[in-house]
Amino acid sequence: MKQIIIIGGGAAGFFCASNIDESKYNIIILEQNSDVLQKVKISGGGRCNITHACFNPKELVQFYPRGNKELLSVFTKFQPGDTMDWFEKRKVSLKIENDNRIFPETNSSQTIIDTFLNEIQQKKIQVKTKCSVKEIEKHNEKYLVKTTSGEFLADYIIYTTGSSPKSLKMMENLGHKVISLVPSLFTFNIKDDLLQDLAGTSFEWAETSIPTLKAEESGPLLITHWGLSGPAILKISAWEAINLAHVQYKFDVEVNFISKTRDEAEELFQNFKKSNPKKTIGQSKIFEITNRFWQRVLEVSKIDLNKQVANISGKEIQAIVTTLCNKKFQVTGKSTFKDEFVTAGGIDLKEINFKNMSSKILPNFYIAGEVLNIDAVTGGFNFQACWSESWLIAQDLNGL
Structure with a gap:
């Protein structure tokens, strides 16, 4: 069975894992912190603003200072209505507030975290915390991922690390162009x-x-x-x-x-x-x-x-x-702004195939989330980009 390594246990990494057909792959999520889904936990003041009630992709992209052109095709395949449907199928009741932000009825981000943890458990996906990636090397058709917890061999890599300078340096070492990070929001x-x-x-x-x-x-x-x-x-x-x-x-x-x-x-x-x-x-x-x-x-x-x-x-x-x-x-x-640190900058979007979020430079290598040079205004939009990008990766790997 082919091995998928997801680097980064945040919103994009978990949503991706939750949608991959586990009968086709062996999947491991590597997270450097002791807790997964940390940004999900603090989002929306601990209530988790999962998305925004804007269901027209052309209107939706207007909320993204960087990435708006590229995301148009992504949102035509998976948009906030699909996000709502995905969570509601998993018994998460959602509510649309007056300003169109969407939250779980429970007003607790733990509801969203538990939903993801439950999905991962059911699929028997391994999650390794306190596992910091030091280097990724290309080995013929595979990738060798060197971490503080040993080495892993992967047929496919899904890179969802968030926008840390260290993770971007790793992508530069693999040949990707990186736009310098500056704070946004x-x-x-x-x-x-x-x-x-x-x-x-x-x-x-x-x-x-x-x-x-x-x-x-x-x-x-x-x-x-x-x-x-x-x-x-x-x-x-x-x-x-x-x-x-x-x-x-x-x-x-x-x-x-x-x-x-x-x-x-x-x-x-x-x-x-x-x-x-x-x-x-x-x-x-x-x-x-x-x-x-x-x-x-x-x-x-x-x-x-x-x-x-x-x-x-x-x-x-x-x-x-x-x-x-x-x-x-x-x-x-x-x-x-609060604890929700968002950055502009990241991996150059010209080097990404937005049909399936794959790297144009590295074979069998997918990238999603804040590590890309995509960011949005406040209101659930950054998460929506994560869900939509991750969905495309899962669909591609599932052969759909």
Whole structure:
């Protein structure tokens, strides 16, 4: 029986193993850590955001800053609807949340981990943990995999290591081209009086832009202890990951906290002023923002909170509108988004056959997951790429 070695016991490796016909192959999964599926465990704040309710491949690829062209054909064969079907057939109830992210009903990543472990057990697939691969050598038609736990001979290799520099160096040694790694999906470090002591304040919909890059994104926004986060920031960080690495994460970002034009904001203010002239400005609810944030806007605009709305001057209105609609911040660095470290860069996509995720350089060698130069914005998309790529590998090995 032919031997398959899967290097990397994460999402891609386990999904691949779960879909290979075990009657045709002997399969071993090698994982360098003491636990498998570590990223699955922490994903979605420990709830595991397995995919996203976007069922049109052409729309789905729009969420991938790198790999969107290549993934179109992959998603036409296996997309989020197929992922849902796969888990539901294994008695995992799923739910689609308001923002279209998909989670197990249990709200626990352990449900997903247990499903994979159960599949592997039923198929009698061997999993070797604390088994770090040191080198892969080509031996005639086979591969010799040298590890800290001895040597393994493989007819087929499935490489799903994630994007560690060590695993990419190994691929370079085997002749693959690697695009340098840079972080993707990160929050912006900003020190500014407007944000101070307001960590946890959120905005339902904001617009962000990096003028020097002509880049714009919108979505929910969150003030953190370090600066700004939330989808509006994470999306722009993903799309501009390479450019922002070049400027060493020092740049200006412009934020519109209320997603209204200056004219719209001014009109709202003037209408409120007419109908509530005697109200104090500090207690006025003019825009859809929290009280604390509104009062901070007034403080940085140097406006007395006890002043009556009727007495707010045109100049003061301009100061408020500028802070809400055109606030410029200096970004001085980045922070990792939660524990979900995602990178741009990895194995060059030109060297991959996306019909079956095989290497164009190495025979009988398949590659999937974050080790490829593919990444997505937050929301279950990175996992979906893993599931779809791994599915294609399994189908190819199964001869389907």
